[in-house]
Amino acid sequence: MEKVVLALGGNALGNSPQEQLIAVKTAAASIVDLIEVAGNVVIVHGNGPQVGVINLGMDYAYKAEIGVPEFPLVECGALSQGYIGYHLQQAIQTELQKRNIKKDVATVVTQVLIDQEDKAFKNPTKPIGNFYSKEEADKIAEEKGFTFVEDAGRGYRRVVPSPRPAEIVEINAIRKMIEDDIVVIACGGGGIPVIKTEEGYKGVDAVIDKDLASSKLSADIGADALLVLTAVDKVCVNFNKPNQKAIDNMSIAEAYQYIEEGQFAPGSMLPKVEACIEFVGDDPNKKAIITSLESAQDAVKGLTGTVISKN
Numbered sequence: 607m608e609k610v611v612l613a614l615g616g617n618a619l620g621n622s623p624q625e626q627l628i629a630v631k632t633a634a635a636s637i638v639d640l641i642e643v644a645g646n647v648v649i650v651h652g653n654g655p656q657v658g659v660i661n662l663g664m665d666y667a668y669k670a671e672i673g674v675p676e677f678p679l680v681e682c683g684a685l686s687q688g689y690i691g692y693h694l695q696q697a698i699q700t701e702l703q704k705r706n707i708k709k710d711v712a713t714v715v716t717q718v719l720i721d722q723e724d725k726a727f728k729n730p731t732k733p734i735g736n737f738y739s740k741e742e743a744d745k746i747a748e749e750k751g752f753t754f755v756e757d758a759g760r761g762y763r764r765v766v767p768s769p770r771p772a773e774i775v776e777i778n779a780i781r782k783m784i785e786d787d788i789v790v791i792a793c794g795g796g797g798i799p800v801i802k803t804e805e806g807y808k809g810v811d812a813v814i815d816k817d818l819a820s821s822k823l824s825a826d827i828g829a830d831a832l833l834v835l836t837a838v839d840k841v842c843v844n845f846n847k848p849n850q851k852a853i854d855n856m857s858i859a860e861a862y863q864y865i866e867e868g869q870f871a872p873g874s875m876l877p878k879v880e881a882c883i884e885f886v887g888d889d890p891n892k893k894a895i896i897t898s899l900e901s902a903q904d905a906v907k908g909l910t911g912t913v914i915s916k917n
């Protein structure tokens with residue numbers, strides 16, 4: 607039986623609860639297909655669009671002085687973890703029942719330790735929230751003091767600090783649940799960023815990259831494979847240019863070469879490739895795959911996706 611960590615992109619989950627309820631059904635079908643093939647599947651989901659929308663909504667409500675308290679970004683991240691975990695676990699439970707597979711499903715509210723001195727706090731790169739036109743982005747930036755960047759040809763998005771995940775606080779609980787054959791959803795939105803203080807853990811306003819958190823989780827639980835699911839079937843070189851070319855296989859050395867050439871956009875494809883490099887490391891038996899949700903099962907069978915391996 608294989609242990610697979612599946613990282614599901616926040617952009618694949620839609621922009622509203624209504625859209626998300628539909629998206630998780632498709633995700634659940636692919637996830638349960640994988641459970642039937644691999645056995646042990648741990649799910650990590652993104653939260654970029656969701657945490658951005660929750661934070662923006664909370665901010666407008668707070669500023670409207672209608673009795674809504676201020677909700678810092680870290681609490682919005684925790685809200686998004688619960689909200690997405692709830693939808694995902696419900697959809698997976700339904701799909702398992704439909705196929706007569708008896709397995710428990712549970713979401714772990716996960717905190718992830720970060721370094722308060724991480725250079726990410728001086729250089730925000732994590733796109734969150736909706737995509738805007740340049741004019742809309744400039745207007746919100748002026749109003750709210752947010753920073754916006756162009757996101758991989760799809761429009762402008764607010765960026766926030768994204769420190770590296772150092773330690774998963776609830777890792778022992780997650781391990782025990784996997785041993786008990788529970789389908790675990792953990793490290794949602796990359797995990798809730800925390801630091802250790804004398805009084806205990808304390809939340810920090812940031813959004814951890816869920817691909818990097820997935821890589822950390824994969825290493826911690828000794829996963830055989832990391833499957834990064836996003837909106838594209840394969841990673842490309844010269845992305846969005848006339849000479850764009852899809853990559854089938856990428857060695858670690860090639861991946862570093864492409865990174866040096868600037869082939870992967872920061873905050874979108876770059877952290878995915880970095881997460882795969884980190885997961886595979888020096889181990890010839892480890893495999894990471896980047897593909898789309900729809901192609902997940904074919905990718906596991908070796909029919910599509912970009913496979914990252916040592917050689």
Ligand SMILES: Nc1ncnc2c1ncn2[C@@H]1O[C@H](COP(=O)(O)OP(=O)(O)O)[C@@H](O)[C@H]1O
Pocket residue numbers: 614615616617618652654758835836837838840841842843844845869870871873874875876
């Ligand atoms: N070199 C590249 N190859 C393929 N896609 C790329 C590349 N560079 C940037 N992208 C973009 O990155 C997106 C994946 O990042 P993103 O949407 O932020 O991830 P997530 O699915 O985790 O939310 C792809 O859908 C694509 O639009």
Ligand SMILES: NC(=O)OP(=O)(O)O
Pocket residue numbers: 614615616617651652653654655795796813814815816817
């Ligand atoms: N937290 C995070 O990485 O979210 P996305 O996958 O939505 O970018």
